[in-house]
Amino acid sequence: MKRAIKTHMVDFIAIVVLVLLxxxxxxxxxxxxxxxxxxxxxxxxxxxxxxxxxxxxxxxxGQTVRVSGVQIGDIGGVSLKNGVAIVKMDIDNKYRRLxxxxxxxxxxxxxxxxxxxxELNPGTPSAPIAKPGFTIPESxxxxxxxxxxxxxxxxxxxxxxxxxxxxxxxxxLKGQGGSELAKLLERFLPTHQDLARLNSVVAQRAxxxxxxxxxxxxxxxxxxxxxxxxxxxxxxxSKVFHAFANANQGISQAVADLPATLxxxxxxxxxxxxxxxxxxxxxxxxxxxxxxxxAANAATIALARxxxxxxxxxxxxxxxxxxxxxxNLRPASVNLAKATPSxxxxxxxxxxxxxxLGYSPGGGQHGYLWWLAWLDHNARTVFATQDANGDFRQxxxxxxxxxxxxxxxxxxxxxxxxxxxxxLTSAQLCPAQAAADARDYAKWRQTIGSHVALTSKGTLxxxxxxxxxxxxxxxxx
Numbered sequence: 001m002k003r004a005i006k007t008h009m010v011d012f013i014a015i016v017v018l019v020l021l022x023x024x025x026x027x028x029x030x031x032x033x034x035x036x037x038x039x040x041x042x043x044x045x046x047x048x049x050x051x052x053x054x055x056x057x058x059x060x061x062g063q064t065v066r067v068s069g070v071q072i073g074d075i076g077g078v079s080l081k082n083g084v085a086i087v088k089m090d091i092d093n094k095y096r097r098l099x100x101x102x103x104x105x106x107x108x109x110x111x112x113x114x115x116x117x118x119e120l121n122p123g124t125p126s127a128p129i130a131k132p133g134f135t136i137p138e139s140x141x142x143x144x145x146x147x148x149x150x151x152x153x154x155x156x157x158x159x160x161x162x163x164x165x166x167x168x169x170x171x172x173l174k175g176q177g178g179s180e181l182a183k184l185l186e187r188f189l190p191t192h193q194d195l196a197r198l199n200s201v202v203a204q205r206a207x208x209x210x211x212x213x214x215x216x217x218x219x220x221x222x223x224x225x226x227x228x229x230x231x232x233x234x235x236x237x238s239k240v241f242h243a244f245a246n247a248n249q250g251i252s253q254a255v256a257d258l259p260a261t262l263x264x265x266x267x268x269x270x271x272x273x274x275x276x277x278x279x280x281x282x283x284x285x286x287x288x289x290x291x292x293x294x295a296a297n298a299a300t301i302a303l304a305r306x307x308x309x310x311x312x313x314x315x316x317x318x319x320x321x322x323x324x325x326x327x328n329l330r331p332a333s334v335n336l337a338k339a340t341p342s343x344x345x346x347x348x349x350x351x352x353x354x355x356x357l358g359y360s361p362g363g364g365q366h367g368y369l370w371w372l373a374w375l376d377h378n379a380r381t382v383f384a385t386q387d388a389n390g391d392f393r394q395x396x397x398x399x400x401x402x403x404x405x406x407x408x409x410x411x412x413x414x415x416x417x418x419x420x421x422x423x424l425t426s427a428q429l430c431p432a433q434a435a436a437d438a439r440d441y442a443k444w445r446q447t448i449g450s451h452v453a454l455t456s457k458g459t460l461x462x463x464x465x466x467x468x469x470x471x472x473x474x475x476x477x
Contacts, residue, residue, distance in 0.1 A: 044073065044090040047130055049105045049118065050138040054078050054085035056114035057107070065089045065118045067098070075118065084138055089118065100127035101294065104140045116144065128291045401430035 005012050057063065057078045065073040072095045077088035087107075091099065100123030109116055123130075151159055173181060223230060244251070360367035399407075404420045427434040 043093040045093060045096060045132040046076065047089050047091060047099065047132065048135040049087050049089060049141050050135060051085045051087055051105075051107055051141050051143050052138060053143040054087055054107065055144070056109070056116050057085075057087060058116075059088075063116050063118075065091065065120055067095075067120050067122055072098070072120070075116075086135070087118070089120075097129055098122050099130045099134075100124060101130050101134065101291075102127040102140070103130060103136055104142075105136050106142050107144050109144055114144075128287075401433050404430075405433050 057075060059075055059077045063075040064071045065075065073089055073091035075087060076090040079086045079088075099120070103123040104121040106119040106121075107116060108119055151162075154162070357368045357372070360370070401424065405424055408420055408424065424430050424433040425437050
């Protein structure tokens with residue numbers, strides 16, 4: 001290999017030069033064709049534009065995006081969404097801050113073969129800068145207009161007259177007619193320029209004169225119709241000026257007070273300046289929120305579109321069907337509104353009552369609801385027994401041995417009614433009272449009990465009295 005290269009060195013160098021030259025020419029051609037090579041091509045960002053028609057738009061065919069004739073990007077794609085053509089524009093990154101949100105776009109052909117390009121108006125500097133992914137709305141774009149569309153808007157007679165005019169112009173310009181006409185028009189160019197300036201000045205003067213005459217006519221007509229009011233105005237003006245003459249002293253006082261007023265106005269304006277200094281940063285801080293408003297509007301539109309059928313087919317029929325019922329409910333609602341204050345007080349009292357009934361103090365104490373259940377249980381127990389004669393009430397008395405002993409000691413005749421002696425003297429039921437009763441009885445037997453006896457008729461014998469009988473004094477604790 002090395003020997004062959006040395007032998008044909010001249011041919012090898014020529015081939016290498018040709019290869020390098022071919023690579024250079026290819027790179028130059030491809031760069032002018034805006035071919036994006038990995039790691040070499042210019043970085044781009046994408047914005048979109050909505051068009052009512054995107055015919056002849058073919059991505060990848062060198063169709064460009066221009067601003068004032070300068071190419072700033074390429075047409076990267078086209079798609080259809082909701083009947084609107086969405087054209088994707090790949091913009092060079094160095095023009096990132098050129099396009100604003102109020103930009104407009106025109107889709108135009110460069111030649112008669114519909115070689116389309118987009119003429120982009122970047123918008124005004126006062127509008128926010130368009131971010132990548134921004135979409136120019138359909139209202140800010142214009143599709144291409146073909147001559148046949150213009151001719152289709154004309155009627156048949158106009159199209160025939162236009163055909164005759166074009167044919168006649170073609171015959172007149174045939175041969176040397178075109179060059180002669182061009183020379184003639186070139187000679188008339190200075191005259192046309194002067195006439196254009198003269199016509200513009202005359203048009204301005206004519207417009208001003210028409211406006212002046214119209215204003216004078218309106219003024220004269222109004223004065224003729226308002227003659228009485230004008231006379232009244234003159235009389236009132238005379239009275240006003242006379243009052244001004246009489247109010248000379250007051251005017252002098254007002255003029256004297258004017259410096260203090262101006263000083264106060266100056267102080268107020270200084271405070272307004274302070275307010276303006278604070279308002280400016282606040283306004284700048286609001287700019288991001290304002291910039292997000294278009295996105296919020298778009299999101300609102302996307303939300304409103306699926307809700308619209310629901311409103312039309314469900315909510316609107318429901319409202320129409322419910323309207324008679326709502327009309328009938330209006331008198332009841334009015335009366336209910338009048339009674340609402342009293343009802344509010346009533347339910348407030350009931351709320352307090354239910355809160356009091358439901359309150360449970362805790363700590364071994366019970367609330368009213370517990371005692372209500374207890375009362376219901378006892379009521380059912382009282383009325384649960386009956387015989388052939390009907391219901392009879394059960395009575396249950398519960399008392400301690402000390403309470404029964406106190407009753408027996410302090411209430412005369414209670415033994416005859418309650419018969420509690422058997423209970424108090426039972427060692428199993430009341431052991432303390434039974435033991436005390438046994439001690440007292442033993443003591444009584446040792447003293448006078450052996451001499452006290454009852455006759456067959458139940459009276460005391462051997463001269464004994466009632467005081468000599470045994471009456472136990474039971475402990476009450």
